[in-house]
Amino acid sequence: MSASNLPSGIQIPPGLAVATPQPDILSNVKPRRGVIGFLRRYPTIAIGGTLLLIMLIIAVFAPLFWTVDPTALAPARRTREPSAMYWFGTDMLGRDVYSRVLYGARVSLLVGFSVAFFSSIVGLAIGLLSGFNRLADSIIMRIMDGMMSIPSILLAIALMALTRGSVQNVILAITIAEIPRVSRLVRGVVLSLREQPYVEAAVASGTPTISIIFKHILPNTLAPITVQATFICAAAMITEAILSFIGAGTPPIIPSWGNIMAEGRALWQVKPYIVFFPAIFLSITVLAVNLLGDGLRDAIDPRLAKKL
Template sequence: MASSTILPTEANVAVAVPMPDILPPVKQRRGFFGFLRRNPTITIGASLVLLMVAIALFAPFLFTRDPTALAPALRTREPSAQFWFGSDMLGRDVYSRVLYGTRVSLTVGFSVAICASLIGLTIGLISGFIRAADAVIMRIMDGMMSIPSILLAIALMALTRGSVGNVILAITIADFPRVARLVRGVVLSLREQPYVDAAVAAGTRTPVIILRHILPNTLAPLTVQATYICASAMIAEAILSFIGAGTPPIIPSWGNIMAEGRALWQVKPYIVFFPAIFLSITVLAVNLLGDGLRDALDPRMAKRV
């Protein structure tokens, strides 16, 4: 072998040939870009999500028109150079409406994910660590989870006026019990750890134990769960708008566009096809990001060199 070759030196001292590097340099294995190379699912999902965010932010500069402008003389035009995605039965540009609809879906998805995660995290921490409150809180959560989330959201929307804010509120109320149950399960396993027992024996107050020892260990599964909530919230918003229980028809959302085009589906399928494609790509991107984060944050599933 090359490693056993002896090279003579002027001092008559034998020196072994340097061993080849088995591992790449540290700078190639660590850092942000190294993390992305080791987790291609996160890279693909995050790239698609960032693309959708860019479309939502820069929609006015992407050759769009007023998404609510009516032009009856130009209704139901096929996709062409004038109307890239065609026009609907009122002459509105489907391309502009789809791009502006990205704002509604992302706003609902991100808002529901943040609100449901914060509410569920608070309830889960209290229920999981304080035994006296666990029985009461979890029975309430079980009762809410016994109702399908979309039906609960429809019932809540029936009591309020259609708006983006009310859609966010309804879907948040339907989703946060699942976050609370997830966090509670994590806390139940953490509170039996030796370092928690040591903190209790040392006289550390309960809020300090929760914030210092319990909360940091719940953030990884909570982050993964938040991505799934974001994806399901966008689907729920589209369903609510599709059946007329979500955002007002004047607001260009993907669910409203598909609802307006379903009557012409057999003769003008592009009215439904383009918003459905954008919704599918966005949900797929968020789910890929969630799967990648799960693999990266779970030490049992993380890839090792």
């Protein structure tokens, strides 16, 4: 570069020269911002969220998707094959399988979201209490350990055996079975946060325990508990289907994916579509929730995503 190209007031010392500017090899990368950029960075959230949104639309607006009464009996039209009139065929009582599958999404999604919400709230409270109170920790965690020693499905079956079959009782039974896992997660997070310098500084300054929990501890537990809630939601939908399949869940009069598969298992070899369609919808919904949970985990902790 010649001296004439330099900014005014700058002199080149004797014996030195200024290199000529080189063209940029790589173009400037524009950072991705907004919702579109976030979804492009985490495609699992986009795929899982889209699939789950579709299932929610189907469940909420089921009457608008050319369905009929899912409980209407028509013995003269029983076990009809899938056709233009009956898209998913009919069952052994002549009920439209397509309508029953779409209405069954309401039960599965209601159970999944309700269990994830209530178990997260109760588990969060228990985990916070156990993490900050050693006496409560020694008592509550032993109870949680005892509950976790029993498989969740067996615990849910035992709880359902004490009550009558209904959607509310199914939600209660699965919630009780999932609370220990949430409480153990929150307790572990609280125990690690208690050793952080900012928490120790708050304790040394005389900050009340309640303020420490709500200002320093609780906000840092929301991210892992949100991810855990997605997996609980998926597990709850599977558990509800299992309970209904074995006759320990929702009453047979209520269309749910588990009930539909339970009623069609006797005709599985000759009429497999009765079981096939609700199983496909259940699998897609569980996959969507799991993809959403994986994407949230990667977004919350990108370092963990790189290791995986």
